[in-house]
Amino acid sequence: MTTTTPTTTTPYAIRAAFLFWMGALAAGVAEMILQVAEFPGVAVRLAVYAIVAAVALRMRAGRNWARWTLAVGLGVFGTLSLVIEPITWLLDGNALGDALARTDLTGVLTAASRILHILCVWAAVPLMFSPGTGAYFRR
Numbered sequence: 001m002t003t004t005t006p007t008t009t010t011p012y013a014i015r016a017a018f019l020f021w022m023g024a025l026a027a028g029v030a031e032m033i034l035q036v037a038e039f040p041g042v043a044v045r046l047a048v049y050a051i052v053a054a055v056a057l058r059m060r061a062g063r064n065w066a067r068w069t070l071a072v073g074l075g076v077f078g079t080l081s082l083v084i085e086p087i088t089w090l091l092d093g094n095a096l097g098d099a100l101a102r103t104d105l106t107g108v109l110t111a112a113s114r115i116l117h118i119l120c121v122w123a124a125v126p127l128m129f130s131p132g133t134g135a136y137f138r139r
Helices: 012-034 042-060 064-091 096-102 105-128 134-138
Strands: none
Touching: 012 042, 012 064, 012 105, 042 064, 064 105, 064 134
16 A cells, blocks of 8 residues: 655745746846836835735745735736736837837837846746646645
């Protein structure tokens, strides 16, 4: 007779997802610093980032509610909040080439941090639901 014991080691995919969440947070903080004059409520943003870090820690510890909170809250709604502005701007008839021609270093760094932020989120979400992670969250 063989018995299975719940996994006590954090799966690689979950550890990687956690690192991607931290990367997304770092990119968000970088963008906030670059655009500090345009970001009202810096304290509120930092509080939100702290909550996200706490939820990511709970996800890494195997809390299923945290996994779903990150997936829906940041994977869906967070991504929408990051892409709605540039999409709306393009739909308003603005040309990407014109924006690139007149951008400065801050604009380039801001765009790079936002792209990195989105890529980190898009990497983290599927990793949290990759094969073999379900048992970790059921233990």
